[in-house]
Amino acid sequence: MANTGLIRENQLSLHQQRQRAAFWFLAPMLVALFCVAAWPLLRTVWFSFTDTSLNDLYGGKWIGFDNYLRVQTLSNGAVRYKGTLVDPNWWNAVWNTVRFSVVSVLFETILGLIVALVLNAEFKGRGLVRAAILIPWAIPTIVSAKMWAWMLNDQYGIINDMALRLGLITEKMAWTANTDTAMYAVLMVDVWKTTPFMALLCLAGLQMVPRDIYEAAKIDGIHPVKVFFKITLPLIRPALMVAVIFRMLDALRVFDLIYVLTPNSAATKTMSVISRENLIDFDKFAYGSAQSTLLFVILAVFVGLYIWLGKVDLSGESGK
């Protein structure tokens, strides 16, 4: 009797000891997260309410919401609105970003699933094919954007040459410079770069689906299309949802691809590009900070809605 009491006491202290250890184990991470996630964010939000300039980063004065929206009443009684919230360039960038993100992630997910289904089948040289497919993802965007700029070149580019030979176009085109095609060019390169990544995520999901489920479905004579929608898709859905949210966040912040491939094109300028422009290239540091803050708010709202509507469980508990 006394013995069990002793053990219980020991366990209790062990439990407490673990709780304490857990806290100390988390501490370095919390400090690091504060440095990377909290401090820059707070600083940027603060900058967005000041008139700080890049030349005088410590000398900004508090000006309230003026960077977002400022109502001016002119001497003749007319009312003028200024600030990011009424800036057509900003809303153009928002529209470009949303368009780019929705289309690219949609294509990447669907194509990724198709490629994964092909790769999941048995064929010769699977390892080699998988390695070849992984490569676009493993290459720095700065390199692949240049590679594509070169291939899409209006004079020497191989894409124009091939499209011309196949009869898809009648004359050589400046894909990245032309405002009508710039967005397509960016989308194409992004889909090329990221589809393999999505495919591998889907593939890993597919390989976790037990083979006997397919066998059973086969014996019951269920059509393969129905098997895919009723069995495969629901089973890989949790993995797919997490993959899509990570992809979507990257797409909504897309920067380097557009910066290298279509510099200064209003047709492809995204929120990240325009805010960087104001932050660093133009002398509108506080204004750019306001745009960065808005970008953060938009993304946070999106993630919240996505998790809520899609019933995504980030900690993956529901999978168990």
Place this chain on the structure above:
Amino acid sequence: MARAVTTQRKLVYTIAAWSVALLIFFPVLWTILTSFKTETSAVANPPELLSADWTLENYAEVWGRTDYPRFFLNSVIISVGSTLLGLLIAIPAAWSMAFVPSNKTKDLLMWMLSTKMMPAAAVLIPMYLIFQRTGLFDTRTGLVLALMLMNLPVIIWMLYTYFKEIPGEILEAARMDGASLRDEVLYILTPMAIPGIASTMLLNIILAWNEAFWTITLTTTKAAPLSAFIASFSAPQGLFYAKLSAASTMAIAPILILGWFSQKQLVRGLTFGAVK
């Protein structure tokens, strides 16, 4: 009969898979091919393939004009260093989250995800200010720290999902046998999670290797890695495509070789452990 059908189907899949792979791989192949052509041959119209003038001159020139070994060394130190330092912080943290769960775990994950909601340019200035003040600007130490901080959320997220797959009973049993906390993490958990840790490590080395925005802005010359090397070749838009291709090939070759030998771990790592 059934066997013939299976073989036929296998052939169809093989052709389909290889076509997809070739299509995806083509731009890289084209860049590598261009890097071995003379500048005139590279811009020939229509593009030349078999009739091209092949040469190694581009590589010789890129090698001669720049200090490739230094860029390479910086890249290795920065990507490996930041990953190891990240693991040192992430393993205990992930242990806490996975085995001593609390109602804060979800908030923590959400907080980590929020690092992907800020445009890099906005994080840049606060970081830049810190770097200038502490003298970390253009040092390897500074970049190791910066990239560790950038990638830490991903490292922890991955490790957390791996650790959760390990049954807690095993750790409990070790504890019953008198293992201390240190023994538990060091000798029981870590060896069991080696595949997961290896995938996490690989993925993060690649992420750090490819990182361009931070490495270019926070360095000038001393600590500049290969991403800065490739960016320095962007200026001539004219007839330097073969040299640009050679420089690109040199920048991506190490990562291609690493990825090639470890694609199995990578594929597993890429799932973020999200799939069970």
